[in-house]
Amino acid sequence: MAKKFKNCSSCNQFLSESSFYSDKRNNSGLSSDCKFCHTTRVRHWQKCNPEKFKSDKAKYQKAHPEQTCAKTLRWQTKHPGYCRAQYQNYMTRQIFAMPSWVNAKDITAVYNKCQAISKRTGILHHVDHIIPLRGKPVSGLHIPWNLQILSAHDNCSKSNKFICEKVA
Numbered sequence: 037m038a039k040k041f042k043n044c045s046s047c048n049q050f051l052s053e054s055s056f057y058s059d060k061r062n063n064s065g066l067s068s069d070c071k072f073c074h075t076t077r078v079r080h081w082q083k084c085n086p087e088k089f090k091s092d093k094a095k096y097q098k099a100h101p102e103q104t105c106a107k108t109l110r111w112q113t114k115h116p117g118y119c120r121a122q123y124q125n126y127m128t129r130q131i132f133a134m135p136s137w138v139n140a141k142d143i144t145a146v147y148n149k150c151q152a153i154s155k156r157t158g159i160l161h162h163v164d165h166i167i168p169l170r171g172k173p174v175s176g177l178h179i180p181w182n183l184q185i186l187s188a189h190d191n192c193s194k195s196n197k198f199i200c201e202k203v204a
């Protein structure tokens with residue numbers, strides 16, 4: 037099949053149709069501007085409207101926890117080095133947020149219980165910090181009574197990306 041071309045309404049270049057995102061609102065089924073122009077426009081808008089962007093993103097993540105988790109997992113697969121470093125930082129913070137008087141066995145028990153629940157129910161569960169370790173007004177501790185077991189769905193709805201995948 038011959039390659040089809042289309043004019044971008046922003047940069048005015050004739051580009052192959054694969055250079056355009058699909059958009060059902062248009063007769064052509066494609067967006068009027070090319071992927072590059074579209075992305076540039078969206079990035080610019082995000083930069084000019086950081087608060088709106090942040091709240092829209094949070095709203096979307098809350099309404100679509102599965103897609104959000106899947107997207108994060110795809111991103112993590114593409115950026116293993118970054119994720120490993122983040123995980124290491126997170127673990128280090130957990131160690132520093134764990135007072136010396138805490139019995140590590142009590143914490144392990146919560147994680148074991150979480151795995152057992154996931155296995156028994158067939159629904160992935162995560163261990164979550166009730167008061168986040170990196171909270172804004174106050175930071176929680178890595179202690180048994182600051183841990184709760186949530187379904188992955190509920191945990192991801194809290195939109196703390198990192199905890200959502202790594203502390204399973």
Ligand SMILES: [Zn+2]
Nearest residue numbers: 044047070073
């Ligand atoms: Zn363009």
